[in-house]
Amino acid sequence: MGMTMTQKILAAHAGLDQVKPGQFIEAAVDLVLGNDITAPVAVGEFAKLGADKVFDRRKVAIVPDHFTPNKDIKSAENCKLLRTFAAEQALENYFEVGQMGIEHCLIPEKGLAAPGDVIVGADSHTCTYGALGAFATGVGSTDMACAMATGRLWFKTPAAAQFLLKGRPGPWVGGKDVILHIIGQIGVDGALYQSMEFAGDGLEHLNIDDRFTIANMAIEAGGKNGIFPADSAALDYVKERVRRDYTVYSADEDAEYAAVYEIDLSALRPAVAFPHLPENTRAVDEVGDVPIDQVVIGSCTNGRMTDLRAAAAILKGKKIHPRLRVIILPGTQAIYLQAVREGLVEIFVEAGAAFSTPTCGPCLGGHMGILAKGERALSTTNRNFVGRMGHPESEVYLCGPAVAAASALTGKITAPDSV
Numbered sequence: 001m002g003m004t005m006t007q008k009i010l011a012a013h014a015g016l017d018q019v020k021p022g023q024f025i026e027a028a029v030d031l032v033l034g035n036d037i038t039a040p041v042a043v044g045e046f047a048k049l050g051a052d053k054v055f056d057r058r059k060v061a062i063v064p065d066h067f068t069p070n071k072d073i074k075s076a077e078n079c080k081l082l083r084t085f086a087a088e089q090a091l092e093n094y095f096e097v098g099q100m101g102i103e104h105c106l107i108p109e110k111g112l113a114a115p116g117d118v119i120v121g122a123d124s125h126t127c128t129y130g131a132l133g134a135f136a137t138g139v140g141s142t143d144m145a146c147a148m149a150t151g152r153l154w155f156k157t158p159a160a161a162q163f164l165l166k167g168r169p170g171p172w173v174g175g176k177d178v179i180l181h182i183i184g185q186i187g188v189d190g191a192l193y194q195s196m197e198f199a200g201d202g203l204e205h206l207n208i209d210d211r212f213t214i215a216n217m218a219i220e221a222g223g224k225n226g227i228f229p230a231d232s233a234a235l236d237y238v239k240e241r242v243r244r245d246y247t248v249y250s251a252d253e254d255a256e257y258a259a260v261y262e263i264d265l266s267a268l269r270p271a272v273a274f275p276h277l278p279e280n281t282r283a284v285d286e287v288g289d290v291p292i293d294q295v296v297i298g299s300c301t302n303g304r305m306t307d308l309r310a311a312a313a314i315l316k317g318k319k320i321h322p323r324l325r326v327i328i329l330p331g332t333q334a335i336y337l338q339a340v341r342e343g344l345v346e347i348f349v350e351a352g353a354a355f356s357t358p359t360c361g362p363c364l365g366g367h368m369g370i371l372a373k374g375e376r377a378l379s380t381t382n383r384n385f386v387g388r389m390g391h392p393e394s395e396v397y398l399c400g401p402a403v404a405a406a407s408a409l410t411g412k413i414t415a416p417d418s419v
Contacts, residue, residue: 001020001254001255001256002251002252002253002254002255002256003018003019003251003252003255004160004195004197004251004252004255004256004257005133005135005195005197005227005229005249005250005251006135006158006160006195006197006224006225006227007019007020007021007157007160007195007255008249008250008251008252009116009117009118009134009135009249010025010027010118010135010155010157011025012116012247012249013027013028013029013030013118013135014026014027014028019157020157021157021158021159021160021256021258022156022157022159023156023157024154024155024156024157025154025155025157026152026153026154026155027118027152027153027155028118028151028152029059029118029119029120029147029151029152029153030059030114030117030118030119030134031059031060031061031107031112031113031117031119031120031121032054032059032060032061032120032121032144032147032148032151033060033061033062033063033103033107033119033120033121033122033123033126033144034061034062034063034082034121034122034123034141034144035062035063035064035065035066035103035122035123035360036063036064036065036066036067036068036075036078036079036082037066037067037078038122038123038140038141038144039062039082039085039122039141039144040078040081040082041122041141041142042122042141042142042144042145042148043081043082043085043145044145045141045142045144045145045146046145046148046149048145049145049146049149051145051148051149053089054089054091054148054149055147055148055149055150055151056151057089057090057091057092058092058093059151060089060091060093060148061091061093061094061095061103061107061112062082062085062086062091062093062094062095063095063100063101063103063106063107064078064079064082064095064096064097064100065100065101065102065103065106065358065359065360066359066360066361066364066366067079067361067366067367068097068100068359069097069357069359071361071366071367082094083096093110093112098333099333100332100333100358101330101331101332101333101334101335101358102298102299102300102303102329102331102332102358102359102360103121103123103300104123104125104126104128104129104212104216104300105212105300105303105304105331105332105335105358106331106332106358107119107128107129108128108129108131108132108212108237108241109241109331109332109334109335110241111238111241111242111243113129113132113134113136113242114132114134114238114242114244114246115132115133115134115230115234115235115238115246115247115248115249116133116134116230116246116247116248116249117129117132117134117135117136117246118134118135118136119134119135119136119137120136120137120138120139120143120144120147120153121136121137121138121139121144122138122139122140122141122143122144123138124138124219125138125216125217125219125300125301125382126138126139127215127216127218127219127223127224127225127226128212128215128216128300129215130215130218130225130226130227130228131208131211131212131214131215131226131228131234132228132230132234132237132238133227133228133229133230133234133248133249134227135195135225135227136215136225137224137225138219139153156193158193158194158195158224158225159193159194159195159257159258160194160195160196160197160255160256160257160258161186161190161191161194161195161196161197161223161257161258161259161260161261162197162198162199162257162259162260162261163182163196163197163198163199163200163261163263164199164200164202164260164261164262164263165178165198165199165200165201165202165203165206165263165265166200166201166202166262166263166264166265166266167201167202167205167264167265167266167267168202168205168265168266169202169205169206169265169266169268170266170268170269171416171417172270172310172400172402172403172415172416172417173265173268173269173270173400174209174210174213174306174307174310174400174401174402175206175209175210175211175212175213175214175400176213176217176271176301176302176380176398176399176400176401177268177269177270177271177400178206178210178214178263178265178268179213179214179216179217179218179220180217180271180272180273180278180281180398180399180400181263181268181271181281182214182221182261182263183217183220183221183273183278183279183281184271184273184278184279184280184281184282185261186221186261187221187279188220188221188222188277188278188279189221189222190221190222191218191221191222191223192222192223193222193223193224194222194223194224194258195223195224195225195226195227196218196221196223196225196226196227197226197227197251197257198211198214198226198227198228198229199229199251200262200263202263202265203228203229203231203233204231204233205265206233206265207233207306208233208234208236208237209304209305209306209307210306211228211233211234212304213301213302214226214228215227215228216300216301216382217278217301217382220278220382220383221278229250229251230248230249230250235248268283269283269284269285269415270283270284270399270400270402270403270415270416271283271284271399271400271403272284272287272378272397272398272399272403272413273384273397273398273399274384274397275384275386275395275396275397276384276385276386276388276395276396277384277385278382278383278384278398280384284399284403284413284414284415284416285415287413289412290376290397290412290413291376291411291412292324292376292377292378292397292407292411292412292413293323293324293325293371293375293376293377294324294325294326294327294369294371294375294376294377294378294379295320295324295325295326295327295377295378295379295404295405295407295408296326296327296328296329296362296363296369296377296378296379296380296381296389296404297311297326297327297328297329297379297380297401297404297405298327298328298329298330298331298356298362298380298381299329299331299360299362299363299379299380299381299382300331300360300363300382301380301381301382302380302381302400302401303329303330303331303332303335303358303380304331304335305335305338305339307380307400307401308328308330308335308339308344308401309342309344310400310401310402310405311328311348311401311402311404311405312344312347312348312405313405314402314405314406314409314416314419315347315348315351315353315405315408315409316347316351317347318351318409318419319351319352319409320351320352320353320408320409321408321409321410321411323411324408324411325354325369326348326351326352326353326354326408327353327354327356327362327368327369328348328353328354328355328356329356329357329358329359329361329362329368330355330356330358331358332358333358335358336357336358339355351408353408356368362379362381362389363379363381363382363383363388363389364383364388364389365387365388365389365390369389370389370390370391371389371390371391371394371396372390372391372394373391373393373394374391374393374394375390375391375394375395376394376395376396376397377389377394377395377396377397378397378399378403378404378407378413379396379397379398379399379404380398380399380400380401380404381396381398382398383396383398384396384397384398397413399413402416403415403416406418406419
């Protein structure tokens with residue numbers, strides 16, 4: 001029996017010729033990642049293990065991005081703890097304010113994720129790096145501590161679901177619309193502890209930013225990870241950034257999948273997920289009259305250059321609805337600077353939006369855009385659970401950057417081709 005991409009990567013890192021779904025293995029990791037919420041706990045557990053040195057100071061990355069720049073004393077103390085730990089361990093990849101970005105945008109940009117890697121991060125959206133053909137998955141802070149100390153972790157080998165993407169997406173349909181459609185089809189537990197493996201001729205019409213978005217939200221379908229073949233699009237991205245050897249894996253022709261889904265990209269319309277689950281997805285044409293109070297464009301899901309360009313194309317020369325707050329968050333400092341150079345920031349500010357330093361803040365209801373009771377946000381983030389962005393009686397609707405920008409002009413959820 002053949003193996004999937006994920007199974008091949010795990011087998012290689014476990015020193016095995018073959019692994020099967022459900023098999024427990026111990027595998028080497030290529031990168032261990034934490035942020036300012038999860039890493040302080042991991043640092044405490046690291047000390048409890050009696051460890052005094054990380055297994056490899058080049059392979060541990062800490063990115064303070066959730067409550068930074070520090071929103072209060074507690075977040076400042078957490079970041080101070082991480083700053084001290086990074087200095088003591090001489091970590092090569094600690095990213096201070098001014099250098100940092102939203103972690104899942106920053107790690108690929110810095111060349112720290114490559115095809116064939118095993119990457120674990122104490123953040124559920126670590127699965128983002130599957131866009132480059134890596135096995136990447138979220139773990140708890142205790143697992144992060146063990147991985148920092150030993151460079152290895154136990155894994156249960158996941159079964160796989162294959163998603164065959166066919167055709168060319170229509171105007172304003174991007175990666176966010178694809179993954180919202182998939183989650184709407186299979187549900188938030190439709191790929192529970194499975195590897196979501198993407199294939200098909202439709203891949204050639206999805207750029208690398210689309211793929212980051214899709215892999216990022218694999219966890220919202222219950223997936224252990226999401227993974228794309230390391231084709232020319234991925235390798236073009238990697239060759240400009242990664243300065244080390246890596247291995248490209250592809251699925252065997254006789255690989256076994258627990259389920260196979262065919263998605264016709266040409267049939268998709270921009271999507272919106274209603275509260276309070278990402279599976280509550282509708283095409284934007286079926287939304288009806290839904291007034292909103294706030295729009296957020298950014299996050300580890302949609303804070304990259306193609307996302308900002310899509311939003312700017314719609315907002316250029318226009319004004320945001322006077323009743324709305326619109327917050328735009330670039331994924332990294334490099335994306336911020338590129339947006340300045342391309343004139344996008346001027347477009348956003350003249351339209352009436354707030355343009356922020358990179359931060360996760362609004363996505364998790366941390367800071368920079370908390371919702372009050374009864375308010376509605378339309379957001380390009382990845383979760384719309386009860387109370388996700390503020391008051392438990394607020395609502396979050398998920399969408400891609402084009403729908404978000406169009407809706408910013410009208411004050412209600414709006415199709416991008418109608419403005």
